[in-house]
Amino acid sequence: xxxxxxxxxxxxxxxxxxxxxxxxxxxxxxxxxxxxxxxxxxxxxxxxxxxxxxxxxxxxxxxxxxxxxxxxxxxxxxxxxxxxxxxxxxxxxxxxxxxxxxxxxxxxxxxxxxxxxxxxxxxxxxxxxxxxxxxxxxxxxxxxxxxxxxxxxxxxxxxxxxxxxxxxxxxxxxxxxxxxxxxxxxxxxxxxxxxxxxxxxxxxxxxxxxxxxxxxxxxxxxxxxxxxxxxxxxxxxxxxxxxxxxxxxxxxxxxxxxxxxxxxxxxxxxxxxxxxxxxxxxxxxxxxxxxxxxxxxxxxxxxxxxx
Amino acid sequence: xxxxxxxxxxxxxxxxxxxxxxxxxxxxxxxxxxxxxxxxxxxxxxxxxxxxxxxxxxxxxxxxxxxxxxxxxxxxxxxxxxxxxxxxxxxxxxxxxxxxxxxxxxxxxxxxxxxxxxxxxxxxxxxxxxxxxxxxxxxxxxxxxxxxxxxxxxxxxxxxxxxxxxxxxxxxxxxxxxxxxxxxxxxxxxxxxxxxxxxxxxxxxxxxxxxxxxxxxxxxxxxxxxxxxxxxxxxxxxxxxxxxxxxxxxxxxxxxxxxxxxxxxxxxxxxxxxxxxxxxxxxxxxxxxxxxxxxxxxxxxxxxxxxxxxxxxxxxxxxxxx
Numbered sequence: 168x169x170x171x172x173x174x175x176x177x178x179x180x181x182x183x184x185x186x187x188x189x190x191x192x193x194x195x196x197x198x199x200x201x202x203x204x205x206x207x208x209x210x211x212x213x214x215x216x217x218x219x220x221x222x223x224x225x226x227x228x229x230x231x232x233x234x235x236x237x238x239x240x241x242x243x244x245x246x247x248x249x250x251x252x253x254x255x256x257x258x259x260x261x262x263x264x265x266x267x268x269x270x271x272x273x274x275x276x277x278x279x280x281x282x283x284x285x286x287x288x289x290x291x292x293x294x295x296x297x298x299x300x301x302x303x304x305x306x307x308x309x310x311x312x313x314x315x316x317x318x319x320x321x322x323x324x325x326x327x328x329x330x331x332x333x334x335x336x337x338x339x340x341x342x343x344x345x346x347x348x349x350x351x352x353x354x355x356x357x358x359x360x361x362x363x364x365x366x367x368x369x370x371x372x373x374x375x376x377x378x379x380x381x382x383x384x385x386x387x388x389x390x391x392x393x394x395x396x397x398x399x400x401x402x403x404x405x406x407x408x409x410x411x412x413x414x415x416x417x418x419x420x421x422x423x424x425x426x427x428x429x430x431x432x433x434x435x436x437x438x439x440x441x442x443x444x445x446x447x448x449x450x451x452x453x454x455x456x457x458x459x460x461x462x463x464x465x466x467x468x469x470x471x472x473x474x
Numbered sequence: 475x476x477x478x479x480x481x482x483x484x485x486x487x488x489x490x491x492x493x494x495x496x497x498x499x500x501x502x503x504x505x506x507x508x509x510x511x512x513x514x515x516x517x518x519x520x521x522x523x524x525x526x527x528x529x530x531x532x533x534x535x536x537x538x539x540x541x542x543x544x545x546x547x548x549x550x551x552x553x554x555x556x557x558x559x560x561x562x563x564x565x566x567x568x569x570x571x572x573x574x575x576x577x578x579x580x581x582x583x584x585x586x587x588x589x590x591x592x593x594x595x596x597x598x599x600x601x602x603x604x605x606x607x608x609x610x611x612x613x614x615x616x617x618x619x620x621x622x623x624x625x626x627x628x629x630x631x632x633x634x635x636x637x638x639x640x641x642x643x644x645x646x647x648x649x650x651x652x653x654x655x656x657x658x659x660x661x662x663x664x665x666x667x668x669x670x671x672x673x674x675x676x677x678x679x680x681x682x683x684x685x686x687x688x689x690x691x692x693x694x695x696x697x698x699x700x701x702x703x704x705x706x707x708x709x710x711x712x713x714x715x716x717x718x719x720x721x722x723x724x725x726x727x728x729x730x731x732x733x734x735x736x737x738x739x740x741x742x743x744x745x746x747x748x749x750x751x752x753x754x755x756x757x758x759x760x761x762x763x764x765x766x767x768x769x770x771x772x773x774x775x776x777x778x779x780x781x782x783x784x785x786x787x788x789x790x791x792x793x794x795x796x
Contacts, residue, residue: 181679185591188583189601192653195646196604199611199619206622258510258517266514275518278525284779285528286707288750289772292757296765297531340524347521373507401612403710404750408757428614432710435618439626449622452615463606 200456207453210446219450225414225430227438232447234454239416240424241400241455244334247420248399252339253392256346260388263347264354265376276348283344291408294337299328299409306332307421324421329411332420337405342395349394353387354380386469393466397459403428427455532769532776539770549720549747555755556763559771561722565747566778568637568723569716570705573644578698581649585656585694590682609650613710616647621714630734633743635717640746643715644708648701655697659690696789703782707775709750718755719745749775 211219214232222233259279263272307324310332314320324330357380365375381388411423412433425433431451438444547558592598620643624632632639663686671681687694723741730738738744749771756768 178677178679181682182591185583185587188580189587189592191580192584192605192649193601195649196608199616199646200604200607202619202623203615255517255520258514259521262514262518266511267518275522278522280783281529281780282521282525284703284707284776284783286709286750286753286772286775286779288707288709288753289532289776292753292765292768292772293528293532295757296768297535340528343521371503371507373510374503377510397610401610401614403612403614403617404754408754428612428710431614431618432713435621435714439621445622449618452612452618455612456615459610459612460607463603463610467603467606 203449203456204453206446207450208446209443210450211453214447214450220454225447227441227444227447230443232450234427234430234451236414236416237425237427237430237451238454240410241426241428243417243424244331244338244406244410244426245396245399247331247335248338248342249392249396251335252343252346252395255339256343256391256395257350257388259343260347260350260354261376261381263351265372265380279344279347282340287341287402288404290337290341291405294333294405294409295327295329298333298336302328302330302333302421310420318419320420322419322421325411325423329409329423330421331410331417331424334406334409337409338399338402341402341405342398345395345398346391349391350384350388353384353391356387357383389469390466393462393469397462397466400455401428401459403432407432427451431455529776532772535766535769536773539764539766540773544767544770545774548722550722555720555759556767559749559752559767559774561720562747562749562752562771563774563778564723565637565716565719566706566749566775568741568746569640569644569712569748570702572637572641573648573705574698574702576641576645577649577652577701581652581697581701582656582694585653585660586682586686589657589660590678590686605650605653608646609654611647613647613708616643617711617714619643620646620711625715630732633733633738635715635745636743637716637723637746638742640712640716640748643711644705647708647711648704651701651704652694652697655700656690656694659693659697660686662693663689692789692792696786699782699786699789703779703786706782707750707779709748709754712748713751713754716748717745718751719747721745721747749778 210232213230214222219232219234220238221235222231223235224231224233225236226232263275267275302324303326307328307330310320311323324332361379361383362375365379370378406426407429410426410429412425412429413423414425415423417424431448434444435448438448544558545563546560548561549555549558550561552558588598588602620639624639624642625634625636628639632642667689668681668685671685672678676684723746724744726740728738728740729736733743752763752771753768753775756763756765756771
C-alpha cells in the first residue's frame with residue numbers, strides 16, 4: 168500500500184498529524200530510556216560499572232554503592248520462580264494442546280486468563296496474608312523435615328513467612344499464564360504432517376509429543392520462558408511484600424533477600440532530593456533496564472514478532 | 475526349494491525373537507506415556523485449583539467488609555486510613571480514564587503511520603524494537619522516572635503527586651500496549667478492499683478514514699480497553715506519581731502560591747487515591763487497615779479489571795462472528 172502513487176490532490180494534513188504522533192512516541196521512548204541512563208551515569212562514572220555490579224556494600228554515608236546482593240537476589244529469585252513454574256506451565260500447555268477436548272480447553276483457558284487479570288499488588292497481599300501463614304505452619308516444617316539433609320532446605324521460614332520460597336511461589340503463579348499461552352500456541356502451530364509421520368513410524372502419543380512436537384515448538388517455548396522471566400524480574404510490589412528486605416543473599420529456600428526492584432522502591436522516596444543517592448538508585452534501575460533490553464532482543468531473536 | 479524355505483525361516487526368526495524381546499519395552503513406552511499424561515492432567519488441575527483457591531479466599535475474606543457504604547464512601551469520612559474505599563474507586567477510574575485519553579491518540583496515530591505511511595526500513599525496525607523495550611519496561615523504572623520528572627522537576631506545573639503526574643506516567647506505560655494492538659488490527663485489514671478504494675480514485679486519507687480505520691476499529695478498541703485495564707491495576711507507577719489521599723477527588727479551582735499562575739486546578743493538580751494502593755496500605759499499615767478491608771478493596775479491583783477484560787472479550791468475539 169505504501170508505494171501507491173496518488174494522482175488526486177490530497178491534503179497532507181493527516182500525514183503530518185500521524186508523523187507528529189510517531190515523532191512524539193519516538194521522543195517519549197528516547198527521552199525515557201536516555202533519562203534513566205543519564206541520571207545513572209554519574210554513579211557508573213564514580214563507582215565504575217564493574218565495581219557497581221560486583222560490590223557488596225551499599226552505603227549512602229560512605230558514598231559506596233554496590234548491587235551484588237540485590238542483583239543476586241533478583242537472579243536467584245528468578246531462577247527459583249522458573250524452576251517452579253516452567254514444568255507446571257509446560258505440562259499444562261501440553262494438556263491444553265494435546266489431551267484436552269475442545270470443551271475442556273474452552274473452560275480451562277479462560278480460567279487461566281483470569282490469572283492475568285489479578286493485579287500484582289493483590290497477589291502480594293494474598294501471598295502475605297494467606298500463603299504466609301500456610302508456609303509458616305505447614306510448607307516450611309514439612310519441607311525441612313523431608314529434605315532437611317540438603318543444605319538448601321536446611322533452615323525453616325521466619326515468623327511472617329516472607330522468604331525466597333514464598334516470593335517465588337507467588338511469582339510462579341503470576342507468570343504461568345504467559346508461559347502457558349505462548350507455549351500452547353507454538354505446540355499447536357507445529358505442522359500436522361510432523362505428528363502424522365511420527366505416529367506412522369509407530370511412536371506413542373507421548374513419544375510424538377516429547378521427541379517431535381516439543382523440539383519443533385522449542386523456539387516458541389523458549390520465547391515464552393524469556394517473557395515470563397522478564398515479568399518476574401520486573402515485578403515490584405509482590406516481591407517487596409514477600410521476599411523480605413534482608414540485606415543479604417538468600418542461601419536457603421526459606422531465606423530472605425532483597426531484589427533490585429525492592430531496593431529501588433524502599434529507598435527512592437527518602438533520597439530523591441539527594442543528587443548522588445538519586446543517581447545511585449537510578450543506576451540500579453539502569454541495570455534492571457539493561458537486562459530487560461537484552462531479553463527483549465533475545466525474545467525477538469528466538470521467535471518473537473515476525474514483522 | 476527347501477533352501478528358500480529355510481531362508482524364509484531364517485529371516486523370520488530374528489524378527490520373531492526381536493518382537494518378543496520388544497514386548498516388555500512396548501509396555502515400558504506406554505507406561506512412560508501414561509505417567510506423563512497423568513502429569514499433564516495434574517498440572518492443569520493444579521492451576522485451576524490454585525486459581526479457585528485465590529479467588530475463593532479473596533471473596534470469602536472480603537465479604538465481611540463488602541457493602542455499598544464501604545464501596546462508595548470516601549475514606550475521609552472514617553477515622554484514619556481504611557474503613558471505606560470510595561475515594562480509591564473514584565481515583566482508579568479517573569487515573570485509568572485520563573491515561574487512556576492521553577495515550578490513545580498518540581498510540582493509534584503512531585500505528586497508522588508505521589503501517590500505512592512509513593516504509594519498513596531499518597529505522598522503523600529499530601523503532602519497533604524500542605516500542606517493545608518500552609512495553610517490557612519494569613513498572614518501577616517508569617515509576618521513578620515519573621517521580622523525578624513529573625513530581626520533582628515539574629512540581630510547579632503538575633502539582634507534585636497528582637492526577638496529572640499519575641496519568642502521564644500511566645499513559646507512557648500503556649502507550650505500547652495500544653500501539654501494538656492497533657498495528658496488529660491494521661495488519662488484519664483486507665488489503666483488497668483498500669486497493670478497491672484506491673481504484674475508485676479515493677485519496678490515501680479517504681481510504682484510511684473510510685476503509686482502514688473502520689475495518690480495524692474493533693481491534694483498536696480492544697487494545698485501548700486492554701490499556702485501560704493495565705492502568706487500573708498498576709501500583710508501582712501510581713505510588714510514585716499519583717500519591718494517595720483519603721479524600722474524594724474534588725472539582726474546583728483554588729489559589730495556590732506554589733503552583734504556576736498561582737492557581738491549583740482540582741482534581742488534576744491534586745493527590746488522587748487508587749485501589750492498588752489501598753491494598754498496599756493494608757500491608758504497610760496493618761494496624762490501620764484490616765486484612766478484610768484489603769481483600770474487599772482487592773475484590774473490587776479484580777471486579778473492575780474483570781469487567782474491562784470481559785469487554786475486550788466481547789469485542790474480540792464480535793469481530794470473529796461479524
